[in-house]
Amino acid sequence: MADDSSLNRPRSPVGSALPSRVGWGEILNRRYLPQLLTLCLAIWLHAANSMLTATTMPEAVDDIGGLRLISWAFALYLMGSIVAATAISACVATYGLRRTMLASTLLYTVGCVVCASAPTMPALLAGRTVQGLGGGALVALVYVAQDRFFPNRLVPRIVACLSVVWTTAALCGPLIGGAFATAGLWRFAFWAFALQGLLLAAAVHPLLSRARAEVALEARPIPAIRLALVAGAILSISFAGTVTSTVFAVVLVLSGCACLGLFVARDSAAGRTRLLPSRATDPGHPVGCGIAMTVVLSLSMMSFLVYGPILLIRLYGLTPFEAGLVVVAESLGWGAGALLLSGVSPASEGRLIRSGSGVLAAGLAAQAWLVPHGPLWLVVAAAFFGTAGFGMMWGHIIKLVVVHADREDRDRAGALLPNAQQTGFALGAALCGIIANGLGFEQMTRIEDIRIVAFWLFAAFVPAALLGNLVAWRFGRRIGVGTSA
Numbered sequence: 001m002a003d004d005s006s007l008n009r010p011r012s013p014v015g016s017a018l019p020s021r022v023g024w025g026e027i028l029n030r031r032y033l034p035q036l037l038t039l040c041l042a043i044w045l046h047a048a049n050s051m052l053t054a055t056t057m058p059e060a061v062d063d064i065g066g067l068r069l070i071s072w073a074f075a076l077y078l079m080g081s082i083v084a085a086t087a088i089s090a091c092v093a094t095y096g097l098r099r100t101m102l103a104s105t106l107l108y109t110v111g112c113v114v115c116a117s118a119p120t121m122p123a124l125l126a127g128r129t130v131q132g133l134g135g136g137a138l139v140a141l142v143y144v145a146q147d148r149f150f151p152n153r154l155v156p157r158i159v160a161c162l163s164v165v166w167t168t169a170a171l172c173g174p175l176i177g178g179a180f181a182t183a184g185l186w187r188f189a190f191w192a193f194a195l196q197g198l199l200l201a202a203a204v205h206p207l208l209s210r211a212r213a214e215v216a217l218e219a220r221p222i223p224a225i226r227l228a229l230v231a232g233a234i235l236s237i238s239f240a241g242t243v244t245s246t247v248f249a250v251v252l253v254l255s256g257c258a259c260l261g262l263f264v265a266r267d268s269a270a271g272r273t274r275l276l277p278s279r280a281t282d283p284g285h286p287v288g289c290g291i292a293m294t295v296v297l298s299l300s301m302m303s304f305l306v307y308g309p310i311l312l313i314r315l316y317g318l319t320p321f322e323a324g325l326v327v328v329a330e331s332l333g334w335g336a337g338a339l340l341l342s343g344v345s346p347a348s349e350g351r352l353i354r355s356g357s358g359v360l361a362a363g364l365a366a367q368a369w370l371v372p373h374g375p376l377w378l379v380v381a382a383a384f385f386g387t388a389g390f391g392m393m394w395g396h397i398i399k400l401v402v403v404h405a406d407r408e409d410r411d412r413a414g415a416l417l418p419n420a421q422q423t424g425f426a427l428g429a430a431l432c433g434i435i436a437n438g439l440g441f442e443q444m445t446r447i448e449d450i451r452i453v454a455f456w457l458f459a460a461f462v463p464a465a466l467l468g469n470l471v472a473w474r475f476g477r478r479i480g481v482g483t484s485a
Contacts, residue, residue, distance in 0.1 A: 066121020
């Protein structure tokens with residue numbers, strides 16, 4: 001457990017006399033393991049539930065109707081997650097870490113109960129929104145708590161563990177939902193996660209009390225208008241990926257971006273009540289640079305997750321199960337990259353981030369050619385290594401952004417990073433939909449036409465990945481680590 005002195009002293013400057021490598025034994029011990037397992041459970045609940053509807057919704061629609069609303073089951077969960085993550089630093093400052101995590105856990109559990117007992121699709125969507133609020137808050141709190149629980153030099157190892165849990169949960173969520181749905185018990189899938197939410201609530205109070213992770217901060221009001229702008233932005237961007245009119249879709253994306261811009265402008269003028277860390281929009285500062293890199297690289301890597309399965313089915317004749325296994329391989333790349341490279345020395349972190357961004361861009365460019373033309377084994381390899389590029393640097397980005405944030409901004413910075421990542425995912429998914437719908441993918445039957453769509457779904461994001469590489473190199477110079485410049 002982190003003692004009070006470790007919580008209140010300034011973080012060691014990056015590149016100072018820190019151990020060259022962090023061993024797993026420093027984390028997997030009686031001092032840190034209980035807190036780590038608690039954070040892993042919080043990640044599990046959010047990640048598994050975010051994908052649960054992929055296999056429970058068809059059975060739910062047969063039971064309660066509402067087929068035309070099915071796409072909103074994910075969109076509203078995402079919206080709730082991002083809004084909650086945006087507000088979490090203000091909640092922690094006002095109510096404290098322990099009370100906020102308990103409230104978020106109970107909110108998530110209530111959302112599960114509402115979904116499990118929903119008589120109609122609108123009621124289920126209301127439950128999904130509440131679930132998203134609770135789950136998004138939990139994820140943001142995990143990144144706040146890791147700065148309170150663990151020394152900063154352990155963060156990449158902690159994030160590696162969380163990445164493995166996230167990958168496992170993303171894989172297991174659809175399997176769990178599918179098992180219950182196949183048995184005609186789709187509601188029990190939500191009841192199962194409600195019980196796990198109660199388990200987390202029971203664990204949070206004693207562990208946070210023992211960790212003494214509270215830090216005195218000035219209470220801040222919850223800014224409803226700014227949060228409404230975030231909600232409007234995410235809903236607008238998410239909806240853009242589902243409409244058939246390209247012009248309307250572009251208008252929706254631009255409207256969403258305008259809402260985000262207005263949110264940033266209002267937040268920057270909010271002084272001490274701001275939700276974003278200072279310098280969050282400054283590309284010349286490590287905090288702003290790291291956030292920009294996260295958004296751009298997250299945006300660029302959504303093509304395979306959104307359209308990969310259907311392209312594999314149409315181009316290679318795979319069954320849905322076989323296509324799902326390929327997506328599993330892509331997801332495993334993230335966890336493998338995070339796990340294998342979480343223990344590099346501080347002097348190597350800058351080079352690792354640059355290398356990871358390069359691997360991601362190379363994997364995306366390879367997919368632009370390989371997905372349309374094959375062979376299939378190289379498609380799998382390119383997808384695996386593309387996501388591994390992001391996984392290998394994600395924990396180090398979190399560590400370095402938080403350590404370069406002002407002390408009073410560490411909660412804001414820690415909570416903002418997963419939020420920035422999800423915003424990039426939402427924007428990338430919407431842009432994928434615009435490209436596919438604009439090219440008429442839904443009506444295509446000829447293999448040659450599908451190959452053209454497959455090429456552009458990946459090639460169109462290569463410039464974004466290259467921009468992310470440029471920002472990654474700039475980030476390396478700003479942190480002054482692992483660079484000879």
